[in-house]
Amino acid sequence: MNEIENVYGETVEFYDLSALSQIGNKKIVLNKFADMVKDLDGIILDIGAGTGKTTIEMANMICDKEIIALEPSAYMRTAFMARLMEHNEVKERISLLPIDVGKYSFRDKISGVMCMGVLGHLKRDEQEKLLYKLDKNLNINVPILIELLEPKFLVAPVGSRISVATQGRLRYETYITDIKQVGMDQWTWRLTYKVFCGKKIVSTVDSLMSWNYQSVEKILNQLTKMHFRTAKLSETLLLAIKAR
Ligand SMILES: C[S@@+](CC[C@H](N)C(=O)[O-])C[C@H]1O[C@@H](n2cnc3c(N)ncnc32)[C@H](O)[C@@H]1O
Incomplete structure (x- = not known):
């Protein structure tokens, strides 16, 4: 990939x-x-x-x-x-x-x-x-x-929940679970997507994203x-x- x-x-x-x-x-x-x-x-x-x-x-x-x-x-x-x-x-x-x-x-x-x-x-x-x-x-x-x-995403504390939405009986939440400045304008984030049914987690997906911020x-x-x-x-x- x-x-x-x-x-x-x-x-x-x-x-x-x-x-x-x-x-x-x-x-x-x-x-x-x-x-x-x-x-x-x-x-x-x-x-x-x-x-x-x-x-x-x-x-x-x-x-x-x-x-x-x-x-x-x-x-x-x-x-x-x-x-x-x-x-x-x-x-x-x-x-x-x-x-x-x-x-x-x-x-x-x-x-x-x-x-x-x-x-x-x-x-x-x-x-x-x-x-x-x-x-x-x-x-x-x-x-x-x-x-x-x-720009607020550059300074968001690790652990911040940045979105929540429901679809049917499921609830989708997105968290910033890591954030690093790796160059002058370059950042990497780990975003974690969690899918809940009530209080139970149905799935968790991590995604690494690098971003050249201007x-x-x-x-x-x-x-x-x-x-x-x-x-x-x-x-x-x-x-x-x-x-x-
Ligand atoms: C954050 S999404 C934005 C999608 C859409 N424009 C929107 O506003 O919802 C960024 C998109 O840019 C695409 N992308 C990344 N690098 C690209 C490139 N070099 N040329 C064209 N598209 C690119 C990604 O695959 C992704 O779909």
Whole structure:
């Protein structure tokens, strides 16, 4: 298994339920992004589309746009495809490519880019390369929506419960059971997913995750030095628009 499969392999079943990246105003932001891209020419590129939740939401917000979703994890793609089959209204407009963004050719004309929860998976030089590629290949006025990790996860005490959700008679809880800063911007976490039926544990799954953390400000700064106008939308969301 490659690194990404290690992270999401055993835990993909918990991904949507634990939805670590959920924030209240995300839907409003997605709507605004849809408004910005709807009159521009080209596809929407969704980098690291995961289980497809946001991709399908976006496809429903703009009814005549094609979306190209990139997702290197076969586990994530399996969840994505299962969800897509339930969405006849959008499935002809979504192509799910089994590649990482480093392999994407940028030959399509692009009207908008979503990069939600992905940058932290890339090494520092890969992050920079991606931002340069976007700078080089996007036309004027094309927006990029980027979501980063909530900074509170960097300082969460070991043992913190970071999500709880129920499904049927089962309760799913996620804990940070280890956290280490292993480089200047690099962190590793052990997340432990516990499934309960009443007080009884039904299963426990550990997952190791390494993350190259950059703050919203740092990414904004890099994009501003290129050809983008930028705006911080929240602690985790930022928008960049190709300006020249
Ligand atoms: C935290 S999930 C976010 C999924 C989705 N965008 C969301 O907001 O729910 C990060 C996703 O990025 C994918 N990913 C990791 N490295 C990638 C790369 N180099 N290129 C494209 N996707 C990548 C992972 O497989 C995973 O599905």
